[in-house]
Amino acid sequence: MTQVRTDKILRVGILGFGTVGSGAYRMICDNQSAISRKTGFGFEVVKIGIKDATKERDLPRSIFTTDLESIVTDPSIDVVLELIGGVDPAGDLVEKALLNGKNVVTANKELMAKHGSRLVQLAKDKGLDLHYEAAVGGGIPVVQPLKHQLAGNDVLKIMGILNGTTNFILTAMEEEGADFKEVLADAQAKGYAEADPTNDVDGFDTAYKISILASIAFGKQVPVEKVHREGIRGITKIDMQYAEMLGYRIKLLGVADAVGPDRVRVHVHPVLLPKNHPLAAVRGVYNALWLHGDFVGDVMFSGRGAGSDPTASAVVGDLVDIGRNIAANGPGSAIPYGVGMELEGMDSLKTSYYLRVRVLDRPMVLGQIATTFGKHNISLAAMEMKTLDAEHGEIVFLTHPCLEKDFLSSLREIDAAVDVYEICNWFRVEA
Amino acid sequence: MTQVRTDKILRVGILGFGTVGSGAYRMICDNQSAISRKTGFGFEVVKIGIKDATKERDLPRSIFTTDLESIVTDPSIDVVLELIGGVDPAGDLVEKALLNGKNVVTANKELMAKHGSRLVQLAKDKGLDLHYEAAVGGGIPVVQPLKHQLAGNDVLKIMGILNGTTNFILTAMEEEGADFKEVLADAQAKGYAEADPTNDVDGFDTAYKISILASIAFGKQVPVEKVHREGIRGITKIDMQYAEMLGYRIKLLGVADAVGPDRVRVHVHPVLLPKNHPLAAVRGVYNALWLHGDFVGDVMFSGRGAGSDPTASAVVGDLVDIGRNIAANGPGSAIPYGVGMELEGMDSLKTSYYLRVRVLDRPMVLGQIATTFGKHNISLAAMEMKTLDAEHGEIVFLTHPCLEKDFLSSLREIDAAVDVYEICNWFRVEA
Numbered sequence: 050m051t052q053v054r055t056d057k058i059l060r061v062g063i064l065g066f067g068t069v070g071s072g073a074y075r076m077i078c079d080n081q082s083a084i085s086r087k088t089g090f091g092f093e094v095v096k097i098g099i100k101d102a103t104k105e106r107d108l109p110r111s112i113f114t115t116d117l118e119s120i121v122t123d124p125s126i127d128v129v130l131e132l133i134g135g136v137d138p139a140g141d142l143v144e145k146a147l148l149n150g151k152n153v154v155t156a157n158k159e160l161m162a163k164h165g166s167r168l169v170q171l172a173k174d175k176g177l178d179l180h181y182e183a184a185v186g187g188g189i190p191v192v193q194p195l196k197h198q199l200a201g202n203d204v205l206k207i208m209g210i211l212n213g214t215t216n217f218i219l220t221a222m223e224e225e226g227a228d229f230k231e232v233l234a235d236a237q238a239k240g241y242a243e244a245d246p247t248n249d250v251d252g253f254d255t256a257y258k259i260s261i262l263a264s265i266a267f268g269k270q271v272p273v274e275k276v277h278r279e280g281i282r283g284i285t286k287i288d289m290q291y292a293e294m295l296g297y298r299i300k301l302l303g304v305a306d307a308v309g310p311d312r313v314r315v316h317v318h319p320v321l322l323p324k325n326h327p328l329a330a331v332r333g334v335y336n337a338l339w340l341h342g343d344f345v346g347d348v349m350f351s352g353r354g355a356g357s358d359p360t361a362s363a364v365v366g367d368l369v370d371i372g373r374n375i376a377a378n379g380p381g382s383a384i385p386y387g388v389g390m391e392l393e394g395m396d397s398l399k400t401s402y403y404l405r406v407r408v409l410d411r412p413m414v415l416g417q418i419a420t421t422f423g424k425h426n427i428s429l430a431a432m433e434m435k436t437l438d439a440e441h442g443e444i445v446f447l448t449h450p451c452l453e454k455d456f457l458s459s460l461r462e463i464d465a466a467v468d469v470y471e472i473c474n475w476f477r478v479e480a
Numbered sequence: 481m482t483q484v485r486t487d488k489i490l491r492v493g494i495l496g497f498g499t500v501g502s503g504a505y506r507m508i509c510d511n512q513s514a515i516s517r518k519t520g521f522g523f524e525v526v527k528i529g530i531k532d533a534t535k536e537r538d539l540p541r542s543i544f545t546t547d548l549e550s551i552v553t554d555p556s557i558d559v560v561l562e563l564i565g566g567v568d569p570a571g572d573l574v575e576k577a578l579l580n581g582k583n584v585v586t587a588n589k590e591l592m593a594k595h596g597s598r599l600v601q602l603a604k605d606k607g608l609d610l611h612y613e614a615a616v617g618g619g620i621p622v623v624q625p626l627k628h629q630l631a632g633n634d635v636l637k638i639m640g641i642l643n644g645t646t647n648f649i650l651t652a653m654e655e656e657g658a659d660f661k662e663v664l665a666d667a668q669a670k671g672y673a674e675a676d677p678t679n680d681v682d683g684f685d686t687a688y689k690i691s692i693l694a695s696i697a698f699g700k701q702v703p704v705e706k707v708h709r710e711g712i713r714g715i716t717k718i719d720m721q722y723a724e725m726l727g728y729r730i731k732l733l734g735v736a737d738a739v740g741p742d743r744v745r746v747h748v749h750p751v752l753l754p755k756n757h758p759l760a761a762v763r764g765v766y767n768a769l770w771l772h773g774d775f776v777g778d779v780m781f782s783g784r785g786a787g788s789d790p791t792a793s794a795v796v797g798d799l800v801d802i803g804r805n806i807a808a809n810g811p812g813s814a815i816p817y818g819v820g821m822e823l824e825g826m827d828s829l830k831t832s833y834y835l836r837v838r839v840l841d842r843p844m845v846l847g848q849i850a851t852t853f854g855k856h857n858i859s860l861a862a863m864e865m866k867t868l869d870a871e872h873g874e875i876v877f878l879t880h881p882c883l884e885k886d887f888l889s890s891l892r893e894i895d896a897a898v899d900v901y902e903i904c905n906w907f908r909v910e911a
Contacts, residue, residue, distance in 0.1 A: 076775050080632055086699065087631055087815075182629050188776035190621070190629035198613050198621035200518055201511055201796030268517065327782065330761055344507050345619035345793035348783030351758065352776065362776035365632030379810040384518075 062120040065133035072357030088372030121146035131155040154367040156183035162257035166270035172383035180367035188359030189352040202342030204266040211258040213334035214249035251280035252317040259303025269390035279318035297321040314393040321478040396454040401478035407471040414468040425459040493551040496564035503788030519803030552577035562586040587614035593688035597701035603814035611798035619790030620783040633773030635697040642689040644765035645680035682711035683748040690734025700821035710749035728752040745824040752909040827885040832909035838902040845899040856890040
């Protein structure tokens with residue numbers, strides 16, 4: 050570690066020493082000289098709070114404590130990095146750190162999605178910083194650019210590939226022509242997916258992240274528990290193949306659409322994206338955020354959305370900002386947002402749809418389905434048909450944009466038609 | 481314009497009312513309510529400095545003045561937006577505005593590239609903000625993310641498509657199989673290129689922008705006049721076709737490579753990019769910045785890099801930050817950088833090369849060229865040959881990475897070989 054001459058030392062406490070905590074610790078040590086030059090401070094990690102004191106670690110035992118509360122109340126600590134994750138006990142610890150006059154950096158998406166408004170307001174009231182760039186998009190700058198450089202815009206739409214695990218799985222399904230379960234097992238073996246993959250593959254993680262972004266962009270906390278959420282378990286390799294034939298890729302997106310003043314639709318689900326959409330090119334564990342603002346137009350950010358080093362990059366970027374602010378004797382720059390965001394339901398969503406059905410191979414079946422769509426004012430953009438065997442066929446429809454409630458009504462009718470024996474799958478399509 | 485109840489009014493003076501100035505004015509008016517909510521201030525544009533008072537404009541005559549100096553010295557003005565461009569008189573005006581205690585937002589790449597270090601230091605000394613997000617990448621947040629969210633990284637490499645005009649021309653050449661001159665004429669007719677296109681097509685604009693980014697990333701002002709610079713006039717449709725065959729696209733890039741402490745190579749020239757490189761997908765007037773940091777890994781930002789509205793987005797984002805800072809009574813957040821950056825020359829660049837030569841169709845010619853490359857320790861990665869007529873052939877070589885000085889030495893020898901009658905073109909290749 051290069052020694053840097055600085056008169057002042059900023060004392061840092063880290064809560065949590067898993068992937069993210071150890072990455073942040075390493076970055077603070079490795080890049081100490083550059084960080085000190087930028088802030089005018091030396092940085093010293095004085096305490097690291099852990100759960101299990103018996104685990105073998107590379108650092109002197111004295112730096113660790115299992116008494117996490119002692120860190121957030123320690124009068125000698127200037128900045129707390131909360132890198133535990135989850136609401137409990139992280140939420141209480143962040144709150145106590147702020148109440149004890151400490152600036153806080155957190156990478157905790159669940160905490161910020163659920164309690165961001167209250168915690169940021171507390172930081173603001175105390176004249177402190179609460180930064181959370183690492184909570185969304187790992188190392189990709191998205192949270193702060195939305196708060197600052199894009200702040201003059203009315204944001205009209207945000208779409209993000211915000212979960213690396215699911216994007217890795219979908220990319221592998223596409224490249225290998227494999228089904229979800231095989232790829233998941235492989236991803237678990239390689240450490241890209243957790244033993245219990247629910248948080249990723251059922252869209253919870255994406256829902257936290259899009260909620261945080263929408264809360265910043267639209268100025269009120271999105272009630273994350275009300276966000277419409279579907280995961281990727283239902284995507285089959287057959288759908289992948291049809292999507293490919295039709296010129297699309299299937300991605301799990303977090304989406305926020307401005308519907309009106311203080312009214313936003315926030316939804317997480319697989320989407321068929323045209324291959325030439327910039328988000329369609331985001332592969333493997335990469336993340337990306339695409340945004341449309343009234344003045345900026347389209348803008349996109351992409352990079353590694355998770356992992357020890359990229360997440361450390363965001364945490365330490367926030368730490369540098371705090372260091373500069375302390376050096377300048379400035380007030381905290383927390384930017385609060387309120388509560389009470391009204392979420393628009395999915396019924397009024399207007400988009401295109403992909404529908405795959407299996408039918409009895411009879412003369413009337415296509416006419417029946419097409420007529421049903423027509424009755425609900427839905428016109429068709431594309432169709433693919435395939436004979437499965439002597440008796441059965443498979444048809445894929447791509448509709449023009451229509452209201453989701455109309456699509457779902459037509460779906461119920463199609464399902465009831467005698468010659469349709471299975472509605473296999475349907476997805477929303479970004480035109 | 482929605483009226484917003486605010487006790488305080490921030491008084492804004494705009495210098496310049498061309499594309500960018502009028503866009504910023506419109507955005508401040510249109511999004512007044514959102515901006516005021518974010519800053520706690522009302523915004524009033526009180527003066528607009530122009531050159532030609534006789535021109536017909538949509539606003540009351542009283543808001544305009546040709547006495548630009550009166551704006552930067554007006555004690556009632558809080559923030560000056562410098563949207564004139566060029567060094568003279570913009571540089572003096574920015575300096576006077578700072579000396580008169582005004583926060584400044586500028587979109588002026590030439591000014592920041594040439595005098596950034598001094599002006600930012602002046603702002604810092606005065607406790608003011610000097611923001612210049614719009615100077616690079618139009619509406620895409622790149623300047624501030626580099627200063628803040630990525631600040632913990634040692635930046636290893638930056639590559640950017642930073643000029644929309646040249647990217648539009650190259651995209652059109654590729655799509656239409658047309659030559660530079662035809663496409664330039666078309667772009668000029670459509671208003672995408674200036675009557676005198678030098679600043680864009682010869683790489684000056686890109687050089688300013690990559691110099692600003694490198695100055696921030698590496699902490700010292702890059703002497704822009706020493707930046708290696710080549711433009712796009714020499715690219716032919718034949719090269720485009722060979723690039724396509726070999727799996728590449730040709731882009732004009734601004735590049736900054738960290739070579740050592742306080743030592744950077746900054747260069748602007750066409751590059752063959754593999755089609756699967758994220759920058760290769762950036763088309764038309766879009767801009768993008770790709771960056772590799774030691775912790776963040778690869779990260780990319782893309783969007784509209786020029787034009788009235790996107791540039792206004794960046795200017796107003798900076799204005800919002802200044803408003804928030806004034807509301808919080810904070811010190812300015814200007815982040816100075818020094819001078820004295822040493823630029824590494826091109827000789828020591830290690831990269832791959834594309835070479836197209838025309839030869840006499842004789843038995844020894846390929847052996848001669850290949851032997852020359854071998855003598856200079858250059859091995860070949862790919863080759864394409866074509867017969868032009870009974871006597872002549874064309875050969876394209878793609879080398880493995882080698883030192884530029886070795887490549888240039890071999891080139892001189894190849895040029896002197898009796899059976900080579902023309903070195904048509906060569907480009908650097910990103911592997």
